[in-house]
Amino acid sequence: MSQHGEAEPDELEYQLYVSGEKDEKEVPVDAAVQAFGHYFGFAQEDANAYASLIVGLVNYFETCDRQCAFRAGQPLYDEAARLLVRERSGRLLKAVVAYCRHECAFEPGAPLYDEARQQIVADTSGQLLTEVLKRIAQDETPALVRLGWDTPKALDAFRDLYLYTEKEIWLAAFLSRLPDDPVGVATLPAMHRDAGLPDMRSGALPALIDTTLARLKPTPDGLRWRKVLEGMQVGHLVERGFDAEAVRRYRALPEAMKSDLFKASADWSKEAACRSVDALESNAVALGAALWLEGQAEEARTLWQGVSVTPGFNPLRDAITPEVTDKALFELYLVGDQTAVEPHKDACGNGVFRGGSLEGNGALFALARAAPAVREVVARRLDKAGYVDMAVWLRRPQAPYIDPEAVSFLEPLSDLIAIAPDMARTWKAFAEEAKARDEALLRASNGPGHVKVAGEPAQWAENPLPEGMSAWPEDKEGPKPPRNLSKWIGSVVRYEASGKEATVVYESAEYDLAGEIPAYGLWVALKRDGRWQTPLYLGLQTHFPYVVTPGSNLPLIDGDRLRLEVQVREIDLDTITFPPVSLDYKRKAKGLYLDIPLESLRADADGDGLTDVEERRLGLDPAQGDSDGDGLIDGVDPLPLSAYSAATDPRLSQVARLVLEALAGHEARAIVIRPRPEQPADDILAAIAGGAAPKGFRQTLFVVAEKDIFAGIAGAPFRLIVYSPTDLERLGRGKAPFYPPQIINLFAAPDGSAYFVNWSAGWVGGSLIIRCQKEVCKGETVGGWIT
Structure with missing residues (x-):
């Protein structure tokens, strides 16, 4: 092909x-x-x-x-x-x-x-x-x-590979083979650099570009190449937020080179020039914003003069000279410019992307791809207009965070690709500064921590089945449970009964929201003297690493111990994507059982009505009956991790309830796909054959939010666990998937008349606008997605 x-x-x-x-x-x-x-x-x-x-x-x-x-x-x-x-x-x-x-x-x-x-x-x-x-x-x-x-043709091959793949390793190989006097070697067209890639984040590639610049001869061909590479470096600096260094470097260039830095090179074909328009103009806009922030308005305007003018609302242009009212900014930034119907094209006929993402179609979300200087100029306009939440959002790192210490593709090629030590030190310092800055911003945006104790499983022991006892065959079904089981019981995986006594092991999403991954929590319920007792949580999730066999030659109950035959069918985390149509096993074993004292499952050290296993899973304190200190014990507290506050703004509580309504039942849309068998069917067929999430009555809802807008909710018919992003890191849930819905963004109009909400559970998400008149608020779903 x-x-x-x-x-x-x-x-x-x-x-x-x-x-x-x-x-x-x-x-x-x-x-x-x-x-x-x-x-x-x-x-x-x-x-x-x-x-x-x-x-x-x-x-x-x-x-x-x-x-x-x-x-x-x-x-x-x-x-x-x-x-x-x-x-x-x-x-x-x-x-x-x-x-x-x-x-x-x-x-x-x-x-x-x-x-x-x-x-x-x-x-x-x-x-x-x-x-x-x-x-x-x-x-x-x-x-x-x-x-x-x-x-002999390595230079041409590496050039072709870079243009074909846009991968850094081929640019590095090409630059290392570039002659000091590149006579007749066509310069590379400008391409949008992704500042999130490891070799850009680590500073290795910019250091190599500077090494190349240092050895280029001041010949006509050397100068052609110098202009292109200097443009790359200035663009990289403003993309990573080093505005002062970008401006210093730009001003140090000869005037003739400065005036052409963001223009197509004479040796580019028309196709290459058109391909480069977006990258060149983005760099010009970003450097202009950096100059504007330094107070150099005229110099900034000079750079912007050559940039294509897009019709409709332009947030940077409005930030420099306001063109709309402050009130109009809510709709323009979050919903989008409804007046700009015709798609805009540049001089080459390229369609100009107006913005939009899973989060929304407004100008704010398009700015996620803009350089930090551009976002800062716009953020200052939003600050003045009272849209503080949007301004804070713009100041966060918008690219996916990648640790600059990630293995660089250039390190194993150090014998071929030489980087000058002083260049390497300079750019490593930039990378370390950027890492510290991004980490600080991310920590600040993750919200306070509420989790009291990290989770850990119940005390159980994994043993081989008794000698001479065969493992339950994989293709053999187990005893069928009756249809009139308790409403609390979810999807049954094992059932055993004798007279008036019965034991059922089942899967439930009560505490384990696994999305479309078949990794739901395991519970056991016992029927004694004809009555079902309160189900007990095992603290385990299916496939991490065990699955319960549908039957066993080993009795399920031995005195006050649960003896549960299992197979190890551990899902490989590296195969989890959405939709999860390529799940594979990391480890497999059979002929095992778990020996679990029922006493350890029933233990409730603080007597609050929740077992110690449950509290550790939820992040509550198993030694403190009232984890949030609001006077209600955890077992009956509708907000056990967040203290109720009667002083919460009633309008904000309405917003919180509307958000919960939007989130309610989202897990029912999951198509749960089991890992591939030995001879896998087509991925699409596997998806079609996927089943629903476990059935069963749930009384616990989860939500993740930076700001706790739910403190004013009282009398809810469910338990609401509100985590911050910081809490998710502290929960200690191990490797098993946990995908609670997260409030990604909550933006409010300055007068509280409207709110825009984005939420995501990793595999499904959506957006809604809540509009309030006087004391009554109504929500409208304006977007949704599912993998």
Whole structure:
């Protein structure tokens, strides 16, 4: 396939496919392989071998799922390596890497790698290197850079790979091979840099750019390149919030270079220039905002003169010279400019993205992608207009946080990609400053902590089944429970009864909101003398790491002990995505049981009506009956982690109730998908076959919010646990998924007449606007999403 996913006639796999059909009818295998070999001029023996290998690759990689072991010693791998020595055109090499792109043992010393290296070195055109790397470039391994490092066309290949993937590793490789006097080497078009990537955050790539700048000669071609690289550095600095350094660096440039810094280079094609418009203009806008904040208004306006003027509301333009009333800002920033109907296009015909995200379509959410200086200019306008919450939001780090200490792709290539030590120190200092600043802002935005005690499971022991006792077969059902079980009981996973006594183990989302992951909490209920006792929470979640067998040869109750046969079916956290259609196991075992004293499940040290296991799971204090100190014991307190306050603004309490109404029942929309079996079905079919979350009456609701707007809720028919983001970190729930709905944003109009709310449970979320007239508030859902 080509890089755009279109079949190319010169590809082996494509010709093998078309040779198998004629006039929409299947061709006999022998005839198809003969036609395939004739097209390429292969001997019949070679055609048979190559066709067999390609079919084998297709079958293998469509069925091996995540358990592929495509390494030396595996028969198909060894056959591919053997045939590559015979087929020297590079066609078979491209076919092999196209199929095994994520599973190839592609490191020096591996047969496939070494043979690929020989063929690439022999190809003087450089096309084979580029095409092979494009097929596996998403892996970004240093070995791929080494594959073509010292080949004659390495510079061209690395350039193509950077433009194709926009990955930092290829830019680094290209710059390291760039001559000191790059005569005739076309400069790179500007591209939007993602400041959240590890090599940008660590400062490694900017340090390399400065190293390259230091060795460029002051020739016409060197100066062409200097302008492009200086523009990259200034853009990176303003993206990361180092406005003073960006301005200093900009002002140090020659006047001729400053005036052209954010304009297309003369050696760019029209296509490259148009591709670069957005990045160049974004950098010009950001640097202009940095100058404006320094009080250099005229210099800022000079930079902004060359930027395309977009119709409709522009928050930066309004922040410089207000164009709308303060009251109008609520709708424009949160709902969007309803007057701008026609999509705007720049001079190249590129559509200009007006903003919008899962959080909303207003100007505020579009600003999440803007540089900190732009956000600060706008935040000052919002501060003055009374929209403090929105101003605070704009001042937070908007890119996903990535620790700059994350492993850099450049470190393993230090013998090839040299960075000047002084440049490395300078940019490392910038990275450390940015890390400290971002961490402080994130801590401040996470709210206070309320959790009293970190959770831990009940006291239980994992044992092998007694000697001679066989494990419950995986395909065998267990005893069926009666239909008239208590409303408290959720999805039954094990049932055992004898006379008037019965025991049921069931799954429930009471304390364990696992979204679309089958990781709900495990509970046990006992029926004694014909009456069901209060269910007991085990403090465990399905698949982390156990699943309960539907039956067992081991009795479920032995005196006052629960003896629960289980299998280890631990879900691999690395396979959790939404929708979770690719779940795999990290660990599997069977023939085990958990020995759990029922006394440990019933223990209630403070006598507040909640067991110690429950309180630890919820973050309450098992030694203190009134965790929040408001005079109500935890077992009856509707807000056990947040002290009730009668002084709460009644309007805010209305808002809180409307938010809870919007969140109520969201988990019912989950399509719970079990981990893949040994022979996985198609992902889409797995999703269609997904089941619902466990049924059962729930009396506990969870919500995560930076600000506790729920302190005024009294008399609710449920227990409401309000966490801050800080609390989530302190809960100590281990690896098991927990996805309570979180109030991501709560923005209020200055006069309290309107509120905008975003919420998310990780796999589902939505937005609502609450409008208040006098003392009556009404909510309206304005957006929603589900994976």
